[in-house]
Amino acid sequence: MKTNFFSLTVLKLLLTPLLVILLLPVCLQAQTIDIPTGNNPLFEFPAFQVGTPVNPPVAIGLSPSTSSQVLWSFANLPANRSEEELENGELVGFTVSGVHIKLPTGATTGTSGDATATISGTPNESAGAIEFRINVITDNGSGSAAGRTYRVSINRDPVDLAVILDRSGSMGSDIAGNFPPAAGKKTRWDFLQSGIAVMANQLQASAKPGDRLGVRMFASFPNVIPPQAPYNAPDLISLPEVIAGLPNALAQETPSGGTALGDGVLAGRDLLVADDLPHTKAMIVFSDGEQNSGDLVDAANPVQTVSGQLLRGGKPLQIHTICLGSTTANKALMNDIAAQNGGTALLLESEDEADEQAFQLAFIEQLKNIFGVQSGARIAGSFAAGTGQAAPQSFDVNKGIDALVVTLVAPAQHGAFFKTITRNGVDMKDAVNIVNGPGFISFSIKPGVTATAAQATQVAVDGKWTIVPALGTPDTAAVPFTMIVAIDDRNVKPVFSLGAQEFKVNDLLRPNVKLTVQGKPVKNAKVTVTIIQPGDDVNDLVAKSNVKAITRDDADFVVQAGDTVSAVAAKMALLLKDKSFRNKIRRKEQTIRLLFNPFDNTYKGVYNGLKVTGAYQAIFNITATHPQLGKIQRQHQESFFVHFPEIDRQASKPKAGKDLLGNVVLTFIPRATNGKFIGSGWKDAIKLEGSDIAVKKITDTGIGIYFITLSQQPEQPFRLSLAGQLVFEGTLADLGFK
Missing domain, CATH: 3.40.50.410 (von Willebrand factor, type A domain)
Incomplete structure (x- = not known):
């Protein structure tokens, strides 16, 4: 087929109105779609389901089916296609996400009028819109032409x-x-x-x-x-x-x-x-x-x-x-x-x-x-004192998304609302669905769906959105807010990783991101990760602190509506009232750039700041421009815990003795190899194993010291471990017990 036949045959078609070529898709519901010749509207099939075979296959045929020598061809094909099939050097079949689209046999040499293209296979992953166009022309290229674009989505x-x-x-x-x-x-x-x-x-x-x-x-x-x-x-x-x-x-x-x-x-x-x-x-x-x-x-x-x-x-x-x-x-x-x-x-x-x-x-x-659901952006800001209005907040939304939800949280008593909502400078308040809830306000919109019947039925969502939040009841002081942009998008797929599941102090963090659009890697993105880390080792500080809390033998003493609070939690609550203590543990942050590695199409970086035991946050940010989808903006946040390094077995070696009731008691103060006290709160992670050892109770004093009271005096060797790390292995005699 020649590349310029389509415009010529459309002209011929207009001159011969008695010959009408119609494409007839038979979807899973056997729905008949009549298509005008020439420029035909897009048809979207009902969504397929991951793991559910397309059975029977969906057929796309001609109506009427009396034509002969019909030539078929594809156009506007998805970039992430695979398993291509060729006939006489021309593409006649391909697969996307497990869905196989195939023209009839003889598509390049001429088929009968009742031949059909088919959609079959078993979808293997959720995918964004799979769009393709089928063009046909009768009489071996000298007859009438028609074509239509189809869209398949996979739930x-x-x-x-x-x-x-x-x-x-x-x-x-x-x-x-x-x-x-x-x-x-x-x-x-x-x-x-x-x-x-x-x-x-x-x-x-x-x-x-x-x-x-x-x-x-x-x-x-x-x-x-x-x-x-x-x-x-x-x-x-x-x-x-x-x-x-x-x-x-x-x-x-x-x-x-x-x-x-x-x-x-x-x-x-x-x-x-x-x-x-x-x-x-x-x-x-x-x-x-x-x-x-x-x-x-x-x-x-x-x-x-x-x-x-x-x-x-x-x-x-x-x-x-x-x-x-x-x-x-x-x-x-x-x-x-x-x-x-x-x-x-x-x-x-x-x-x-x-x-x-x-x-x-x-x-x-x-x-x-x-x-x-993906996060397009997370924005922290504040409402100005007195006026209660915030500065404009902007973010980009790419084409091809299924839904956009923007949520703002702020203190409920101030009555936050969206003063203006614009997309590319155009007011969108009447096009979105606004919902108020306890301590939040949100709006949502889907492409082609509007909040009011007065609006046009086709609404685009991509572009630059600008929001101006405000308060119904301003405060004399500035009021903080947080806004999150959630995007339902099956075309863009970011995969975030910290490089490992578990971390210890002084390990290297190797954050990495893979970003694909319709299965193809995006190589021009700017990718950063911000690591928020504890200021100092809280457990070590608590263990060394001279703040005293009420204690008793079981070390559970504060009751909140029937819920006991441990000694270490109570001591921590007291220390947090001290400004100097809060300054010591104040969180710090550092941002690093992840660089693209062409060998595995991954953005990678290395962070060597895991110096303190505690909870860390990793906040990834992605910005990119795609030729079809436009500007892409994504954000992802997750936490990870950095465990203490190896236990210093010599410094942590328990002492053995007896209490006033004659029970054998092991006393130990665990320390790590970096010299820090491991501290309190780890009672449930203490294990004693041996053929004749039995634990009566474990007492956490709240100051990093543990008392392990045994039910009987063991004669055989035993093992003491904390959070899976060995502290001691041997007999009571090895601890100097007589």
């Missing part, structure tokens, strides 16, 4: 989501852990409800038919509590139908009791493994404190509980965690639960309004790891 697997929430007594404290909170102060449970409302708002834009939801809370007596109906159903329920009502259901609950973290995770597991449907199965687990009730998660082996129950039940579940405040050891546990169970962790601080807002956005951040 992700349905998601089964279990949301597991800490409803213990400590959730009744304010964000900094003060219990009871001062008059007018919101509780952690209030902020959790706001965070769930933000998540619910996002899911109303991102959920698909077939997604399911289960919700459980954990405390003590009972250890697992279902919310009110319909969330108390014994099985998963339809997420799109019920997600909007979840914040109101949680508003009926009152925090109380202990923290049965392990039982909560096991309840989520049981919801997810109740059937073997081919869904993505994931759990978001939130807790603000140390576990102290029920079947504890095994801190030394956080794939199971102390009783040996597997957290994932041997199934490929994802467990994502959110930890608010708490001790260093508990942050390590929540990090390790995620890292060793297919998930990611968010380890949040709990000191100021910025931390409140980070908590409100934590659940939507974790959705990115489950539903494929």
Whole structure:
């Protein structure tokens, strides 16, 4: 075929109106589409499903089917095609994401009028719009011509989501852990409800038919509590139908009791493994404190509980965690639960309004790891004192996205609103759907969908958006806010990695990013990562501090609505009131540029600043320009925990003696090879193993000293370990015990 035949044959077609060539796609619903000849409108097939075969294959034929010597050709093909098939040197078939598109046999030499192109295969990944054009001409190139562009999209697997929430007594404290909170102060449970409302708002834009939801809370007596109906159903329920009502259901609950973290995770597991449907199965687990009730998660082996129950039940579940405040050891546990169970962790601080807002956005951040929602930008700013208006905030949105959701969180009492919303300078307030919730305001829009019937039906979303937030009730002081831009996009695929799952002090961090558009690598992006790290080793500072807290033998002494707080947590709360202590642990940050490596199409960098034990944040930022999609802007945040280095076995060697009751007691003060005290909070990670050794109790004093009381005097060698690291191996005699 000659490249200029199309315009000539269209002219001929206009001169011969009796001969009309129509393309007839037979989609899965056997829908008939009549197409005018020449310039035909785009046709979009109903979305295919990952893992579901296109069976029977979709046929694209001609109407009428009486023509002869029909020549077929492709145009405007997707860049990420593979498995190309040629006939006489011309492309007649290709595959994208497991979907195979093929012209009929004889397409280049002439087919009968009843021949069909086909779409078949089994989609193997969620993909953005796959667009291609089929052109036809009859009579071996001298007849009539027609053509049409088709679009195929592939939906992700349905998601089964279990949301597991800490409803213990400590959730009744304010964000900094003060219990009871001062008059007018919101509780952690209030902020959790706001965070769930933000998540619910996002899911109303991102959920698909077939997604399911289960919700459980954990405390003590009972250890697992279902919310009110319909969330108390014994099985998963339809997420799109019920997600909007979840914040109101949680508003009926009152925090109380202990923290049965392990039982909560096991309840989520049981919801997810109740059937073997081919869904993505994931759990978001939130807790603000140390576990102290029920079947504890095994801190030394956080794939199971102390009783040996597997957290994932041997199934490929994802467990994502959110930890608010708490001790260093508990942050390590929540990090390790995620890292060793297919998930990611968010380890949040709990000191100021910025931390409140980070908590409100934590659940939507974790959705990115489950539903494929991407963050276009995260913007922190403030409303000016007196006027209550913020500076304009801008971000770029690329073409080809499925949905855009912009959420702003700010103190609820000030009534934040969007003063202006523009795209490329054009007012968009009437085109978007605006939702208000507790402590947040949000707007959403999908390409081609408007909020009001008065608007045109086709609305573009790509371009530069500029938002001016404002307050209904200004303050005499500046008021902080955080805005997050969430994008549902199956064309752009960023993959973020820290280079490893576990880290120790002095390890190298090797962050890397792969960025593809429709399966092809993007090589011209600017990629950075900002590392936010602790100022000093908190556990070492706490162990060395002379601040005294009330203690008793069990070292659990503060009760918040039935939830006991350990000595180390109480001591930490006291130290945080000291400005000089806060300055020592003040977070620091450093940004590095990741450079493109053409050998594996990955942006890579190295960070050598892991010098302190504690929780770190990694914030990735991507900007790029794509010839078809325009400007691409992406942001990703995740936490990781840096464990203490090797234990100094000599400095940490326990001492053996007896208490007043004649029980053998091991006393040890663990130190790391960098000279730092490992500190308190690691009681659950202490293990003693031996043929005749039995532990009666372990006491954490809150100052880095542990007392291990044995039930009997062991005669055989035994092993003492902390967080999987050997501290001592031998007999009591080796410790000088007589």
